[in-house]
Amino acid sequence: MEEFDFGMVGLGVMGRNLLLNMADHGFSVAGLDLDAEKAASLEQEATEEHKVKGTTDAQSFVALIKKPRAIMLLVPAGKPVDAVINSLLPYLEEGDIVVDGGNSYFPDTNRRVEELEAKGIHFFGMGISGGEKGARFGPSMMPGGNQSAYERLRPIFEAIAAKVNGEPCVTYLGKGSAGNYTKMVHNGIEYAIMELIAETYDLLKRGFGVKNETIQQLFEDWNNSELASFLVEITADILKKNDEVTGKGLLLDYISDTARAKGTGKWTSQNAMDIQAPVPSIDAAVQMRDISKYKEERVAASKLLPYDGIATDIDEETLLKTLKDAFYFSMINIYAQGMAQLYIASKEYDYGLQLEEVAKIWRGGCIIRAVCLEDFRKAYDANKDLPNLLLDATLAEKVGATQQAARDVVKLAVDKGVPVSVFMTALAYFDSYRSETLPTNLIQAQRDFFGAHKYERTDVDGIFHTEWN
């Protein structure tokens, strides 16, 4: 019987494309999906050089894979992952490797590692980023967990990964659920940068009446500057796409303003709170998607609570230049929050993450790829134990030089009544982080006043309580 190098369960957007990417690189691949049409269309999409087979039956699928087997799951996170594992288990053997390539919640990965290792099956989570095109032509991949299992599959993953300066955008990241955790934070950063771009667009369009064409050109120009990044690039493309249904204007102007989410941004925020890693801009981006869902209430409130904004005397050229600097400032602050969360999580969960490696594999293939990732890589190369990017002298200088623009943009948005939660939180994060003193002495005093929670003094060691009245 013909045997295949690699098996994929879930032939949707990611699974199908990743499998074809492997086939492009000479690996023979078999795919399993419950949907017979998807299994058949995989074979139809393959070229003559590809060695590809699609099936809908778990037992015959497992039998198709060379031993010890390598099987990846790219099915929706949560119950489907457990369902697939349970459907494969009766046919798997000791030494087989199962990789979860989806956006699984990291505690689920820890549980699955334990359950499967007890049966002699190696299981590891590997976050994958790049969307449909990335999966097909070169994603960024974030594996963690069982390192020897990863090493066995390394040649396949390195072959299919995006390359930057010839280096593959995949590397072993760390123990346990390190891979899924890193992908989760990647998505948290993704949420915040997307919201930052949306706020830029909103401030220009709604606040200042700037035309779609000018905004399109702005993002195109930014993509040829230090702001160059995948999300800026696709925004410039989105602002060029005409509506084919009406034949009038941009498609964007017809799209509903209620955003959906699958959960990774929320998990990033929730876990950041658990481990006391402040990520206010990611929190704000999650909250803005949530606020967007209350469409009917927003429409009612827009009538009850009008605000026309006040006139500002800024000319368009200065506005665009100020926004560019403010965007740079905010973007660096967003990455700083996400990377600091990884730094803290690595200690909390004993992942052993090397942040230089994370920055390195995010330079290409993934949704948050951006030229600034190379600056981050250099920062972590210079200091392997850097707790926050804002403490890197080179980045601090660049962020310091653009802070005034961020302050100006926030003031302009306030004057216009346009919400810019991510610009605001990025600035507040910066101002809090660079504050030698914060008013938390008052919080301590209040806690002791009402709850006898005690406090520390700045001049004498020890824990104190005061009878305040």
Ligand SMILES: NC(=O)C1=CN([C@@H]2O[C@H](COP(=O)(O)OP(=O)(O)OC[C@H]3O[C@@H](n4cnc5c(N)ncnc54)[C@H](OP(=O)(O)O)[C@@H]3O)[C@@H](O)[C@H]2O)C=CC1
């Ligand atoms: N789309 C993207 O840009 C990215 C997605 N991801 C993550 O990758 C994972 C997969 O996403 P995506 O490819 O977009 O999802 P899709 O919904 O496009 O594909 C999932 C596939 O899994 C199949 N499936 C579900 N349950 C089973 C099962 N028990 N046995 C076999 N097949 C099954 C589905 O079949 P059916 O439709 O018939 O139910 C479907 O074909 C998710 O965790 C997602 O969050 C990660 C990075 C980017």
Ligand SMILES: O=C(CO)[C@H](O)[C@H](O)COP(=O)(O)O
């Ligand atoms: O992982 C991804 C990109 O990196 C997926 O596209 C994910 O679905 C994005 O999250 P959401 O659906 O919540 O916007």
